[in-house]
Amino acid sequence: MFQDLNAVLPEGHNVALLGSNGAGKSTLFRIIAGSEYPNAGKVITDKAISWPVALASGIHPQMTGRENTRFIGRVNGVDDLDEYEEKVKQFAELGIKYDLPVKNYSSGMRSRLAFGCCVAIDFDVYLIDEATSVGDQKFRKKAKQALLEKSKTASVIMVSHDIKEVREFCDSAMILHQGKLSFYDELEQALEIYEAL
Structure with missing residues (x-):
């Protein structure tokens, strides 16, 4: 785990968060997302940050896909809820199940709904956590493209953990190792250091 982390992430970068298992990546990720609070300190930003894209957190099982979409849209200040709802419906490809309670969805359907709700909002920063492992191969391709x-x-x-995917999305990296967080402007330099850990 980590303590006394202090880091500044420069704007305009797509950043990979790297570290060995148990280094605290997921915890740090949840702290950045605001879904977990640090014991001390804070995250300071003026950017709109998404929730971790692959996670179906915030989806209520008793509500339908459509009701969840409208609720998430309202919470995130979406101006045109009808347009947002239509975007999510098209993207998630749930068909008539969009109007059924989410408790009847498979985990893949729930993930597609959450993913659709997230990418249909224009955030400044998207938190991507193994996001392209959502759904079947066709949907994964669509998710990656989005x-x-x-x-x-x-x-x-x-x-x-997929270095090919990291190279596709990111131009820089942070390495969390032995409780310290280091930012690297150059992705390849970071990957070399990471692979030598």
Whole structure:
């Protein structure tokens, strides 16, 4: 785990968060997302940050896909809820199940709904946590394409063990190792250091 971390992430970078298992990547990721609070200190930003894209957190099982979409849209200050709802419906490909309670969804369907709700909002920073492992192969391809599009106009912070995927999305990296966080402007330099740990 980590203590006394202090880091400044420069704007305009797509950053990989690297570290060995148990280094605290997921915890740090949740702290950045605001879904977990640090024991001390804080994250300071004026950017709109997404929730971790692959996680179906915030999806209520008793509500339908459509109700969840509208709720998430309202919470995140979406102006045109009808347009947002339509975008999510098209993206998630749930068909008539969009109007059924989420408790009847498979985990893949729930993930597709959460993913659709996230990418249909224009965040400044997208938190991507093994996001392209969502759903079947066709949907994974679609999800990856949507995130690559977003990464052109917004920043990305990604946790992934897939180095090919990291290279596709990121241009720089942070390495969390033995309780210390180091930022590297050059992705390849960071990957070399990471692979030597």
